[in-house]
Amino acid sequence: MPRSTSTPCLPAATFPTTPGVNKPSSNLSLQDFELGRILGKGKLGKVYCAKHKQSGYIVALKVMSKADLVELKLEKNFRREIEIQTNLIHSKISRLYGFFHDHKNVYLILEYSINGELYQHLKEQKRFNNVTASHYIYQVALALNYLHSKNIIHRDIKPENILLSLNNSIKLSDFGWSVKQNATQKKRLTICGTLDYLPPEMIESQEHDYNVDIWSLGILCYEFLVGKPPFEEIDKNATYKRIAKVDLRIPDYVDADAKDFIIKLLQKNPRTRMSLQGVFNHPWIVKNRPSWPTPEQSVRTISM
Numbered sequence: 001m002p003r004s005t006s007t008p009c010l011p012a013a014t015f016p017t018t019p020g021v022n023k024p025s026s027n028l029s030l031q032d033f034e035l036g037r038i039l040g041k042g043k044l045g046k047v048y049c050a051k052h053k054q055s056g057y058i059v060a061l062k063v064m065s066k067a068d069l070v071e072l073k074l075e076k077n078f079r080r081e082i083e084i085q086t087n088l089i090h091s092k093i094s095r096l097y098g099f100f101h102d103h104k105n106v107y108l109i110l111e112y113s114i115n116g117e118l119y120q121h122l123k124e125q126k127r128f129n130n131v132t133a134s135h136y137i138y139q140v141a142l143a144l145n146y147l148h149s150k151n152i153i154h155r156d157i158k159p160e161n162i163l164l165s166l167n168n169s170i171k172l173s174d175f176g177w178s179v180k181q182n183a184t185q186k187k188r189l190t191i192c193g194t195l196d197y198l199p200p201e202m203i204e205s206q207e208h209d210y211n212v213d214i215w216s217l218g219i220l221c222y223e224f225l226v227g228k229p230p231f232e233e234i235d236k237n238a239t240y241k242r243i244a245k246v247d248l249r250i251p252d253y254v255d256a257d258a259k260d261f262i263i264k265l266l267q268k269n270p271r272t273r274m275s276l277q278g279v280f281n282h283p284w285i286v287k288n289r290p291s292w293p294t295p296e297q298s299v300r301t302i303s304m
Contacts, residue, residue, distance in 0.1 A: 028100040030107065033061060040117055040160075044068050045105070049112060059097065062108040066101070077176045078106065084152060085175045092143035094163055094173040113163035113171050122159050126227050130255050133224035134288040136162070136170055140217060141279045143172040148210050148276070154178050157216035158194050159223065168293045181209060195239060196229035200268045203244050211270035217279070218265025225254050230266070257284035 036049035039060055045068070050061040069075050085096040095111040115121070118136065122128065128136070140162065147154055154175065161174040199215035201208045222230045230249070231242040241247075246268045250259050261284040264274040279285065 029102065035061065058112045060110040060112045062110055064106050066104060066106060081175045081178065084178050090143060090146045092139050092170060092172060093146065094171040111171065113165040115164035117160055118162040118164050118170065119159035121164060122224065128224045130258060131288050131291045133221065134285050135168065135292045136224065137217065137221050138285055139170045140172060140220065141276050144213050144217065145276045151180050152178055153181050153210050154213050156194060157213060157220055158197050195236060196232050198243060200244050200246065201270060203240055211273055214265055214273045218262050221265065222262050225258055226251060255284065257287065
């Protein structure tokens with residue numbers, strides 16, 4: 001089962017109305033799309049493969065209940081997600097083309113990634129080898145580098161929020177917990193994201209910044225190589241304690257350079273965590289890069 005995310009209470013906000021793609025979102029309705037198979041299910045709804053009838057364009061249609069958004073007090077998150085993702089244009093980030101709503105649901109029109117969530121591929125393979133893991137980590141780091149350059153913190157990096165497209169290309173998705181953080185703004189205090197990926201500063205209710213994404217990259221790398229997050233426990237309080245202490249236990253079978261990579265990211269002090277530039281130049285990345293798959297791989301037919 002996909003891991004749940006924390007849902008701190010946030011002020012209510014009205015549903016936004018901004019232009020979509022091809023025509024204003026207010027002119028779109030569910031009747032404009034032919035729904036296909038379910039691509040994923042989450043706490044707030046489902047994502048479908050869908051075809052825009054007029055253009056024939058294949059998209060992912062995220063359907064969320066208005067009642068659920070209101071009950072969980074996530075209207076502000078939804079509005080912020082749209083405001084942020086609409087302006088993101090990068091090869092490693094899932095595009096948001098537009099949105100519309102009716103009396104019951106809100107609908108996000110998203111870029112379709114043919115191979116689905118990376119989480120499902122990890123479940124099937126149990127864990128990734130060094131070549132595959134390093135390739136995905138490098139691409140996520142590229143996405144984060146772009147986000148941080150635009151003063152955006154993602155705050156919910158995990159395999160469920162990474163989509164796999166053609167040519168082994170990843171697309172970072174789900175910006176529901178993302179925020180803009182300018183230099184003049186106070187650092188954030190909200191505890192948000194997924195328990196296993198929370199950094200010590202959130203666990204200890206301290207201020208946080210871009211370095212929460214760096215921590216999550218280290219957790220992601222560990223999960224790719226081991227098959228589960230490093231601080232996972234049945235009891236949530238035990239997980240909290242292990243994160244706060246950075247009680248990191250890396251199996252012996254993990255490559256020495258990969259261990260070094262993970263340790264340098266999972267530093268309790270946010271200021272001592274390896275930078276994204278350090279990620280790009282780390283020996284584990286450099287030595288595996290020549291073995292990364294070539295673009296001509298992973299060609300498939302889209303299935304509705």
